[in-house]
Amino acid sequence: MSTFRFAPSPTGRLHLGNARTLLLNALLARREGGRFLLRLDDTDRARVREEYVDAIRDDLAWLGLTPDGEARQSERSALYEAAFERLQAEGRLYPAYETEAELDRARKLARASGRPPLYDRAALRLTPERRASLEAEGRRPHWRFRLSGGRVAWEDGVRGRQEIDLGSLSDPVIRRDDGSFLYVFTSVVDDADMGVTAVVRGEDHVANTAVQLDLFAALGAVPPAFAHHNLLTSAEGDGLSKRSGALALATLRDEGVEALAVAAYATLIGSAEAVRPVAGLDELSGLLDLRRLSRAPARVDMAELRALSEKTLHALPFAAVSPRLEAAGVGGGAAFWDVVRGNLTSLSEAARWWAIATDDGFAAPPAAPDDAPTLEQAARLLPPAPWDEATWKAWTGAVSAATGAKGRALFQPLRLALTGAPHGPELARLLPFIGPARARRRLDKAVAG
Ligand code: GLU
Numbered sequence: 001m002s003t004f005r006f007a008p009s010p011t012g013r014l015h016l017g018n019a020r021t022l023l024l025n026a027l028l029a030r031r032e033g034g035r036f037l038l039r040l041d042d043t044d045r046a047r048v049r050e051e052y053v054d055a056i057r058d059d060l061a062w063l064g065l066t067p068d069g070e071a072r073q074s075e076r077s078a079l080y081e082a083a084f085e086r087l088q089a090e091g092r093l094y095p096a097y098e099t100e101a102e103l104d105r106a107r108k109l110a111r112a113s114g115r116p117p118l119y120d121r122a123a124l125r126l127t128p129e130r131r132a133s134l135e136a137e138g139r140r141p142h143w144r145f146r147l148s149g150g151r152v153a154w155e156d157g158v159r160g161r162q163e164i165d166l167g168s169l170s171d172p173v174i175r176r177d178d179g180s181f182l183y184v185f186t187s188v189v190d191d192a193d194m195g196v197t198a199v200v201r202g203e204d205h206v207a208n209t210a211v212q213l214d215l216f217a218a219l220g221a222v223p224p225a226f227a228h229h230n231l232l233t234s235a236e237g238d239g240l241s242k243r244s245g246a247l248a249l250a251t252l253r254d255e256g257v258e259a260l261a262v263a264a265y266a267t268l269i270g271s272a273e274a275v276r277p278v279a280g281l282d283e284l285s286g287l288l289d290l291r292r293l294s295r296a297p298a299r300v301d302m303a304e305l306r307a308l309s310e311k312t313l314h315a316l317p318f319a320a321v322s323p324r325l326e327a328a329g330v331g332g333g334a335a336f337w338d339v340v341r342g343n344l345t346s347l348s349e350a351a352r353w354w355a356i357a358t359d360d361g362f363a364a365p366p367a368a369p370d371d372a373p374t375l376e377q378a379a380r381l382l383p384p385a386p387w388d389e390a391t392w393k394a395w396t397g398a399v400s401a402a403t404g405a406k407g408r409a410l411f412q413p414l415r416l417a418l419t420g421a422p423h424g425p426e427l428a429r430l431l432p433f434i435g436p437a438r439a440r441r442r443l444d445k446a447v448a449g
Contacts, residue, residue, distance in 0.1 A: 001033070001034055001035060001197075002028075002029065002032045002034030002035070002197045002198055003029075003034055003035040003036075003037065003194065003195050003196050003197050003198070004025040004026070004028055004029040004034060004035070004036050004037070004196070004197075004198050004199075004200070005025065005036070005037040005038070005039050005191070005194065005196050005199070006021060006022045006025050006026065006036070006037075006038055006039070006060075006067075007039040007040075007041050007187065007190075007201075008022075008040065008041065008056055009040075009041040009042065009044065009047075009048070009183070010040055010041075010042050010048050010049065010050075010052035010053045010055075010056055011044065011047040011048055011049070011052060011242060012052060012241075012242025012243075013052065013055055013059075013242065013245075013248040013249070013250055014055070014056060014059045014248065014249045014250075015240045015241075015242075015244045015247045015248050015249065016232055016240065016244075016247045016249070016252070016262070016265070016266055016300055017202070017231060017232040017239075017240040017244075017247075018240075018249075019059075019063070019249060019262060019263070019266040020202075020229060020232055020266040020267065020269075021200065021201055021202060021229065022060070022063070022065065022266075023063070023065075023263055023266050023267045023284075024200045024227075024229060024267065024288065024290070025198075025200050026065045027267065027281065027284060027285035027288050028198065028200065028285070028288065028290075029068075030281065030282070030285045031285040031286070031288070034197070035068045035069070036065070036067055036068055037067055037068060037069045037070070037071065037194060037196070038056075038057075038060065038067035038069070038070045038071075039070075039071045039072075039073070039190060039194075040053060040056070040070070040071070040072045040073065040074075041073050041183050041186070041187070042072055042073055042074045043073045043074060043180055043181055043182070043183065043186055044180075044183075045180060048074075053072075055250060058250075059249045059250065059253075062249070062253055062259050063249075063259050063262065063263050064259060064260075064263070064281055065281075071190065071194065073186050073190065076186070076189075076190065076193075077181070079189055079190075079193060080181045080185070080186055080189055083185075083188075083189045083219055084143075084174070084175065084181070084185075086219065087145065087218055087219070090218065091146075092145055092146050092218050093143050093144065093145060093146070093174070094123055094124050094143070094144055094146060094171075095123065095131070095141030095142070095143055095144075096122075096123030096141060096142055096143070096144050096173075097123065097126075097131075097134045097139045097141055097142075098122070098123070103119070106119075106120065116168065118168075118169070118170045119144070119170035119171055121146075121171065123144065124146070139177075140177040140178075141177060142173050142175060142176050142177045143173065143174055143175040144171040144172065144173050144174065145171055145172050145174045145185065145211075145214075145215065145218070146171055147166040147167075147169060147171050147172075147211065147214055148166060148214050148217070148218070149166050149167055150165075150166060150167075151163050151164065151165050151166065152164055152166060152210045152213045152214060154209065154213060154223075154225075154226055155225070156226055156227055156228055157198070157200065157225060157226065157227025157290045157291070158203075158227045158228055158229055158230075158290050158291065158293050158295075159203075159206075159227075159228055159295070162206065162209075164206075164207065164209075164210035166210060166211075166214060169207060169210060169211060172184050172185070172211050184208055184211055184212060184215075185215065187212065188212050188215040188216055188219065188221070189219070191216075191223075191224055192216065192219060192221035192222075196224045197224050197225065198224050198225045198226075198227070199224045199225070199226050199227070200226075200227045200228075200229060200290070201226075201227075201228060201229070202228065202229060202231050203228040203229065203230060203231060204231065205228060206228050209226050209228070227290050229290070229293050230270050230293055230294055230295060230296060230297055230298060231297050231298075232266075232269065232270065232297065232298050232299075232300050233297045233298070233299050233300065234247065234299070234300060235299055235300060235301060235302065237297075237299060240300075246302075247300060249262065252305075255346075256309075256345070256346025256347060256348055257305065257306065257309045257346070258309045258312045258313050258316075258346075258347070260277075260278065260280070260281075260312050260316075261277065261305065261308045261309035261311075261312040261313075262305070262309075263278075263281065263284060264276070264277065264278045264284055264308060264312070265304075265305050265308055267284055267287070267288060268284075268287065269298045269300070270293060270294050270296070270297070270298025271289075271292050271293045271294060272289075272292040272293075272294070273287050273288075273289070273292055275304065275308060276308075277308060277311040277312040277315055278312075279315065306345075309345075309346070310344070310345050313341065313344055313345075313346070313347060314341050314342050314344070316341070318333070318334035318337045318338070321337065321347060322334075322337075324347055325337065325347075325350060328347070328348065328350065328351040329351060329354070330350045330351050330354040331354060331358070332354065332357075332358075332433060336354065336357075336433060337350070338429075339425050339426070339429040339430055339433070340353045340354075340425045340430075342425070343423075343424055343425045353424070353425065353430075356419050356420065356421070356424075357430055357433040357434050358433060358434075358438075360438060360441075362420070362438070362442065363442075363445055364416070364417045364418065364420055364442040364443070364445045364446040365416065365417075365420055365446065366446060366448075366449035367413055367416065367417055367446040367447060367449075368413070371413035371446075372447050373403060374399065374403050374405045374409075374410065374413055374414075375413055375414070375417055375443050375446050375447050376443075376447055377399050377402045377403050378395070378399045378414060378417075378443055379440055379443040379444055379447070381395060381398045381399055381402065382395065382436055382439060382440055382443075383395050383398075383436075384436070385435070385436050387431060387432040387435060387436065388432055389428050389429055389431075389432060390428075391428075391431055391432065392427055392428035392431050393428065396410060396411070396414070399414075411427070413446075414427070415427060416446070417442050417443050417445075417446035418430075418431070418434060418439060418442055418443075
């Protein structure tokens with residue numbers, strides 16, 4: 001069975017770019033009937049915050065994605081320790097003592113003299129005496145993995161055949177001097193242990209993949225298939241980061257953007273497939289094809305996302321929204337939803353229309369003096385209950401016959417008096433929810449001013 005995973009570091013809120021990685025993995029798992037795991041890469045103790053862990057879970061739930069399992073790297077150190085010992089026993093690890101400042105200086109020096117800023121493996125040449133004296137100074141080692149050299153190649157699910165010369169990369173640090181492990185290593189141990197068969201992630205990880213394939217080989221493990229998707233950028237073309245607050249999923253949710261639209265947008269943008277509304281995640285998973293992702297970064301266009309959200313909302317059946325309508329105090333069942341949905345830019349506006357339709361205290365604004373006679377006649381000619389969708393036509397026909405008012409001159413004053421707004425849902429369908437008593441009060445009020 002195929003196994004996918006989404007592996008965020010809980011060091012910030014998820015943004016639309018993270019959602020792309022999340023959706024690609026979750027939807028492929030869904031389509032293949034495989035497993036989809038949530039793995040929290042929380043080994044960086046200084047930056048991880050528990051509130052971000054909760055936020056990640058909330059974001060997944062909002063998008064309608066339920067992982068088949070969850071793991072936290074902070075709870076798996078025994079596994080990393082064992083893998084570390086194995087690599088050590090095989091002579092693939094070496095301690096190094098350089099400080100960040102020293103490494104930085106060496107990188108600058110290399111650049112200045114036209115060499116690539118690679119780690120020069122100086123620590124491999126330390127004599128036991130030199131090591132002892134560094135430790136006597138109080139330095140603690142961090143640990144590097146000795147890359148095997150040569151070229152690694154893989155068939156990338158998005159980019160096709162990839163080949164990277166390991167000689168062009170620095171030996172990665174896999175353990176910090178405080179004993180904690182780094183993602184590039186823990187991820188390999190976890191992917192092997194959890195039987196992950198496919199990793200879809202951003203193309204900023206391409207070089208990591210070369211390193212990690214070498215780590216899989218050193219650990220005698222079968223690597224997953226890798227695919228690296230193009231990244232999303234802001235409208236200005238900047239990469240998204242934990243600081244891209246405006247494109248955080250939580251922000252979009254608070255602004256009333258539909259979850260299904262976010263899912264469709266994050267999946268379809270930057271691909272040969274047109275961005276379009278979908279009825280659900282199953283339909284979306286059917287549209288997904290990694291080979292049709294483009295290679296260039298894709299710019300997020302908020303206007304496009306909002307338009308998609310509106311279209312998505314308008315098409316949602318009552319069953320898909322009824323818990324949210326209930327939570328917002330909107331009654332009227334499927335009938336009311338069908339009346340208002342086409343006029344909403346976000347679901348929260350349904351509550352405003354429900355109040356407009358059913359609030360007994362709703363006061364119509366005073367009518368323009370020219371409209372008063374029409375509204376007076378309209379109040380007089382209100383049909384008796386019960387009202388249905390045919391009532392509007394019969395009523396306005398009678399008002400027109402009595403006053404001579406027609407078209408806009410008839411409908412606009414009625415709409416303003418009944419709803420307080422110049423635009424809105426079709427009045428013929430809204431009117432039965434307003435009902436005779438409220439309609440009479442509103443017309444009287446509009447005339448009286
Ligand atoms: N924690 C890593 C990240 O957020 C995971 C990358 C991966 O999928 O391997 O970038």
